[in-house]
Structures are given as structure tokens and as C-alpha cells.
Amino acid sequence: MRSPRSPQRPMAFTGAEFLRGGVWAIGIFIVALPWVTFIGSSSFAGESATPGRTEFAIVPYVMLLAGAIAGFVYVTYGSALAYLLGRALRSTRRRSVHRVCFAALGLLIGYVTLMLTDLAGITMVSGSAGAGAPSMLSALISVAAGASVLAGWEITSAKALRADAWMLRDRDASTET
Numbered sequence: 097m098r099s100p101r102s103p104q105r106p107m108a109f110t111g112a113e114f115l116r117g118g119v120w121a122i123g124i125f126i127v128a129l130p131w132v133t134f135i136g137s138s139s140f141a142g143e144s145a146t147p148g149r150t151e152f153a154i155v156p157y158v159m160l161l162a163g164a165i166a167g168f169v170y171v172t173y174g175s176a177l178a179y180l181l182g183r184a185l186r187s188t189r190r191r192s193v194h195r196v197c198f199a200a201l202g203l204l205i206g207y208v209t210l211m212l213t214d215l216a217g218i219t220m221v222s223g224s225a226g227a228g229a230p231s232m233l234s235a236l237i238s239v240a241a242g243a244s245v246l247a248g249w250e251i252t253s254a255k256a257l258r259a260d261a262w263m264l265r266d267r268d269a270s271t272e273t
Contacts, residue, residue, distance in 0.1 A: 099260045107194065108186040113256050118175055121202070121248030122166045125241060129162040130155045132240040133233065165213060174205050178245070194253070199246040206241025210234045 100108040109117075166174075181201055185194055214234075 099256075101256075101260055105186045106189045107182075107191075107253070109182055109253075109256065113252055114175075114179060114182065116255075117248040117252035118170050118178065119248075120251050121244045122163070122170060124247050125166050125244035126159050126162045128240045128244060129237065130158040132236045133158055135236070165209065169205060169209050177201060177205065191253070194249065195246060198249040199242045202242035202245025203238050205245065206238035207234075209241070210237055 100110050102108070178198070178201060181197055185197060188194065
């Protein structure tokens with residue numbers, strides 16, 4: 097398989113790589129959300145941060161809700177924004193720039209999604225100031241979204257760049273013989 101990356105576009109990506117990054121981001125978010133939700137809701141309420149039976153009982157529900165919302169966000173606007181960002185950054189070689197941009201995109205998507213779901217009555221994470229007001233829990237959920245998008249990008253880009261390095265090694269080895 098031929099790499100889309102070139103000296104002019106060192107961080108270009110294929111459709112499969114893009115999809116793989118999205119799947120990683122969604123999967124990581126689904127696993128992270130129950131823990132973030134529990135830690136955020138209990139530690140800021142002054143309770144112990146050790147999960148009990150009740151908290152473990154709702155983990156599947158929280159994971160199902162996280163998957164449904166993350167999948168909807170990916171299909172509707174999250175993937176489009178990530179794709180546009182990736183296309184805009186494909187000529188930028190510095191991975192640190194990509195990391196900052198994709199983490200910021202995840203934070204933004206997390207925050208906007210929380211506000212939209214809160215206004216729609218799907219979640220109850222608004223602060224005491226009323227509907228749409230950010231709370232510590234919503235901030236933590238946004239951070240989880242940012243970290244998930246960053247991790248999805250990091251895992252996928254690292255694998256793609258490793259595959260490119262192997263292809264170059266194989267090509268160089270075959271030209272030497």
C-alpha cells in the first residue's frame with residue numbers, strides 16, 4: 097500500500113487512517129466517561145472517590161449513553177471538524193502542533209456537545225446557575241473528550257508513521273541488493 101505522506105505533506109492521511117482515529121477516540125471516550133463521571137460527581141460532592149456497588153451498576157448505562165452520543169457527534173459534526181483540521185495541518189511536520197490542535201478540538205467538541213445535550217435534557221451536568229451553565233463535572237467530561245480525541249490521533253498517527261518507516265526500510269533494503 098502506498099503512503100499518502102510526502103515531503104510537502106508529511107502528515108497527510110488516508111480515509112482508513114481517519115476512520116481508525118475516530119474509532120479509537122470513541123472507544124477511549126466510552127471507557128473513560130464512567131470514571132470521569134464518577135470521580136467528578138463524588139469528589140466534588142465531598143464523598144469518597146472509591147466506587148461502590150451503585151456506581152458500578154450504572155457503568156454499562158453510562159457507557160451505552162457515551163457510545164450513543166459519541167457516535168452521533170462523530171457522524172454529524174465531529175468527524176467533519178476533525179477531517180478539516182487534519183487537512184489543514186497535513187503540511188505541518190511538528191507533531192506537537194497536531195497534538196495541541198486535536199486536544200483543543202476535542203475540548204471544544206466535548207463542551208459544545210455537553211451544552212447541546214444539556215439544553216435537550218439528555219444529561220444533568222449543568223451547574224447550579226441553571227441550564228447551560230458549566231459545572232466541574234461538565235469540565236471534566238470535556239477534558240475526557242479532548243484527551244480521547246488526542247489519544248485517537250496519537251495512536252493512529254504513530255501507527256501510520258511506523259508503517260511508513262517500515263516501508264522505507266523495506267524499499268531501501270530491496271534497492272541495496
